[in-house]
Amino acid sequence: MAITRVFRVEINAEFRTEFEAKFAETSVDAVMGASGSLSAVILKPTPWTPDEYAMISEWQDENALRAFAGDDWSRAVIPPGMERFVKACWVHHYSPWS
Helix, strand or coil: CCEEEEEEEEECHHHHHHHHHHHHHHHHHHHHCCCCEEEEEEECCCCCCCCEEEEEEEECCHHHHHHHHCCCCCCCCCCCCCHHHEEEEEEEEECCCC
16 A cells, blocks of 8 residues: 655754755755655755755655655655754655555
């Protein structure tokens, strides 16, 4: 059964320009390069959450997600070098309704 992974990240605002370039490249590449990754989309903040970004990814199944994120796949996977931008982050998972 497919799993949707919602990753939200709050960044330090002073790194916005650099973060946006690397998030669009580094993070998406890491997810899309993983076996069992079906899709990934990144989302920019709105004026109501100016420092929060999101990535929504679709995974083939739990095994694919576990291979990417490890046994505790409820934790965020931060590519090397990206951790310095992160103020806080959250990960949530969902499966199809039926």
